[in-house]
Amino acid sequence: MRILIIEDEKSLREDVVDYLTENGYKCDFATTIKSALQKLSDVVYSCALVDVGLPDGSGIEIVEHIKKNNPEMGVIIVTAKNALEDKLQGLKIGADDYLTKPFHLSELSARVYSVLRRRNFGGKNSLVFDGLEIDTTEKKVIANGTQLQLTKKEYEILVYLASNPTHLITKEALADAIWGDKADMATSFDFVYSQIKNLKKKLNEADLKNYIKVVYGMGYKFKD
Amino acid sequence: MKLLTKSNIYTTITTVLLFAMGIFIVYQVIMIRLDSEVDEQLLSTKEKIVKGLSDGISPNEYLANIGQKIYVRKIETQTIFGNQFIEYIEKDPKDPSSDGDITQRELLFQTAVNGNVYEVTICNSLTEGKKIGDYIAVVVLIFMVISVIILFLLNRLISAFIWSPFYDTLTKIKTWNIKKNEVLNFKTTDIDEFHLLNDTVKDLTHQIQADYHNLKEFTENVSHEAQTPLSIISTKLELLMQQDNYNDKQNKLLVQIYNATQRMHKLNEGLILLTRIENKQFVETSTIELTHAFDEKIEVLEDFIEAKQITIEKHYNKQITKEVNPILLTILLNNLCINAIKYNLEEGGIIRITVDEDSFSVENTSYIDKINRQFLFDRFNKNSISGSLGLGLSLIKKIVDFYNWQVTYSHKDGIHKFKIYM
Numbered sequence: 001m002r003i004l005i006i007e008d009e010k011s012l013r014e015d016v017v018d019y020l021t022e023n024g025y026k027c028d029f030a031t032t033i034k035s036a037l038q039k040l041s042d043v044v045y046s047c048a049l050v051d052v053g054l055p056d057g058s059g060i061e062i063v064e065h066i067k068k069n070n071p072e073m074g075v076i077i078v079t080a081k082n083a084l085e086d087k088l089q090g091l092k093i094g095a096d097d098y099l100t101k102p103f104h105l106s107e108l109s110a111r112v113y114s115v116l117r118r119r120n121f122g123g124k125n126s127l128v129f130d131g132l133e134i135d136t137t138e139k140k141v142i143a144n145g146t147q148l149q150l151t152k153k154e155y156e157i158l159v160y161l162a163s164n165p166t167h168l169i170t171k172e173a174l175a176d177a178i179w180g181d182k183a184d185m186a187t188s189f190d191f192v193y194s195q196i197k198n199l200k201k202k203l204n205e206a207d208l209k210n211y212i213k214v215v216y217g218m219g220y221k222f223k224d
Numbered sequence: 225m226k227l228l229t230k231s232n233i234y235t236t237i238t239t240v241l242l243f244a245m246g247i248f249i250v251y252q253v254i255m256i257r258l259d260s261e262v263d264e265q266l267l268s269t270k271e272k273i274v275k276g277l278s279d280g281i282s283p284n285e286y287l288a289n290i291g292q293k294i295y296v297r298k299i300e301t302q303t304i305f306g307n308q309f310i311e312y313i314e315k316d317p318k319d320p321s322s323d324g325d326i327t328q329r330e331l332l333f334q335t336a337v338n339g340n341v342y343e344v345t346i347c348n349s350l351t352e353g354k355k356i357g358d359y360i361a362v363v364v365l366i367f368m369v370i371s372v373i374i375l376f377l378l379n380r381l382i383s384a385f386i387w388s389p390f391y392d393t394l395t396k397i398k399t400w401n402i403k404k405n406e407v408l409n410f411k412t413t414d415i416d417e418f419h420l421l422n423d424t425v426k427d428l429t430h431q432i433q434a435d436y437h438n439l440k441e442f443t444e445n446v447s448h449e450a451q452t453p454l455s456i457i458s459t460k461l462e463l464l465m466q467q468d469n470y471n472d473k474q475n476k477l478l479v480q481i482y483n484a485t486q487r488m489h490k491l492n493e494g495l496i497l498l499t500r501i502e503n504k505q506f507v508e509t510s511t512i513e514l515t516h517a518f519d520e521k522i523e524v525l526e527d528f529i530e531a532k533q534i535t536i537e538k539h540y541n542k543q544i545t546k547e548v549n550p551i552l553l554t555i556l557l558n559n560l561c562i563n564a565i566k567y568n569l570e571e572g573g574i575i576r577i578t579v580d581e582d583s584f585s586v587e588n589t590s591y592i593d594k595i596n597r598q599f600l601f602d603r604f605n606k607n608s609i610s611g612s613l614g615l616g617l618s619l620i621k622k623i624v625d626f627y628n629w630q631v632t633y634s635h636k637d638g639i640h641k642f643k644i645y646m
Contacts, residue, residue, distance in 0.1 A: 009452065009456075011456045011459075011460075012452075012455060012456060012459060015459045015460065015463055018463070019463070101451060101452070101455050102451065102454055102455035102458055102459070102489055103455075104458075104462060105459060105462055105463070106462070153527070167466055168462075168465050168466050170462065170465065170482065172482070172483075172486050173462075179527075188528075190531075191527060191528075191531065216472075216475065217475055217476060217479045218465055218475065218478070218479055218482075219465075
């Protein structure tokens with residue numbers, strides 16, 4: 001799957017490209033509206049990541065262009081300003097999702113995955129690993145042939161981890177993803193911890209021992 | 225006390241004292257004058273008596289001056305030389321029961337005429353004179369009272385007129401709002417001091433406003449400009465943490481840096497949010513039913529409520545719909561509820577949510593004591609135990625202010641209560 005990243009901030013762009021590439025996506029990038037439009041007319045992308053504040057105008061222009069010419073394509077808006085107006089405008093003209101800077105790379109990856117899934121790219125709606133299948137349409141988890149009984153939060157955590165395979169996911173990123181602005185609670189990390197513990201226990205019972213690894217003090221990794 | 229009242233009181237007291245003194249002096253002068261007048265009359269009668277006695281006319285036949293009585297008696301030897309004036313008060317002999325005392329002044333003298341010694345008493349009533357004196361005093365008193373009243377009123381009028389530019393200035397300063405970027409325009413005045421005052425206040429407010437805007441712009445810029453480098457730091461850190469080959473010490477350092485960066489993020493986000501509320505960037509409104517909003521909030525926070533085994537008591541006395549910005553209301557309720565959970569007892573606490581016609585409140589049990597009220601809603605006035613950012617209450621206050629609502633905090637029997645009046 002090919003993703004176009006339109007972002008003028010070099011450092012951030014490189015990180016995003018690296019991270020998404022590691023997660024198995026093919027990434028191209030553009031730094032201006034002009035070059036982005038050029039790339040969009042040359043190549044077919046599954047998803048575009050659009051920064052609203054670009055040197056030659058607003059990224060909203062690109063979103064409009066995509067929705068007019070290639071409505072099948074997924075679009076995620078990235079805004080630096082935490083600006084509601086941008087978000088509303090972006091979603092109104094058809095963006096699938098939005099992210100405000102700063103964001104966790106793992107969050108971005110999860111969002112990209114979710115957009116692609118919603119847009120039915122690749123024809124599959126499930127994440128498949130060795131002995132583990134996460135059906136994101138039915139919200140079911142099949143482990144070695146049996147369905148796991150997961151709570152809503154456990155399921156969300158598993159999907160989040162699974163959409164960032166082999167990456168370290170920090171406790172903060174996980175808490176942010178699940179509770180949003182409510183994550184500012186001392187207890188939210190304990191929560192993540194206990195949810196992960198339960199999740200691991202349930203996976204263990206289904207003979208899937210090494211899917212979630214705890215990196216002491218830092219966070220968690222899926223399928224080391 | 226008002227300036228006008230105070231100055232008026234002083235003037236009035238002074239006037240009354242002066243007038244009282246005046247009356248006293250006038251009265252005394254009249255009395256002294258009266259006495260000396262009477263004494264002259266007594267002496268003139270004495271001359272007539274002495275002359276009459278020496279002429280051999282029976283003393284009782286002398287006509288005294290009007291209002292005088294004369295008593296003459298023969299005595300053996302002369303013991304008194306010269307004149308003795310005596311003043312005394314007696315009951316009215318015609319009407320002893322009445323209150324009207326009569327003041328008498330008499331002249332007593334002894335004189336030797338043709339070998340006989342006589343003791344003569346000439347008695348003169350002062351009552352008439354005293355009455356005149358009293359009348360004068362009363363007239364002056366009435367005049368004084370009228371004068372004081374007129375002076376008092378006049379003083380008020382004049383003062384009010386003179387001080388009016390001052391009060392105008394005062395009112396304008398009072399209603400002046402630094403955030404509204406308004407220029408103060410005062411009433412023109414020909415009084416130098418007020419003119420100076422107005423100019424000074426104008427300069428001052430101008431300076432304050434300029435400083436305020438500079439500072440505001442600075443904070444805004446700082447938080448905005450900090451966003452990008454902060455993003456870069458935290459993204460790079462996340463990437464750095466992806467590496468596997470760290471020892472425990474390096475791991476610990478990375479985690480500490482990462483935590484601090486996250487904290488910085490949250491702080492920056494909060495500050496930007498505060499600025500955006502201040503800059504009125506949340507204007508779109510929608511109709512929201514308050515009890516629904518609370519219910520939704522509690523549902524979202526369910527995990528945390530359950531973890532602490534908190535009992536939620538809902539007292540929805542009224543269904544209230546409000547035209548508010550949904551984001552602001554969410555932030556407001558979020559902060560109220562999260563605080564109520566965060567600072568609640570570790571186990572078995574209570575949160576009581578009350579919604580009334582024109583107010584709503586969140587009450588909670590807590591492990592912390594009463595909060596110092598003075599700086600409660602200030603930025604960064606944080607509870608040292610919590611490790612929070614210290615922006616939550618200040619956000620609540622900002623939003624409440626934005627809608628011209630009121631927020632109060634009270635603490636009773638271990639229960640903290642935040643109440644918002646709409």
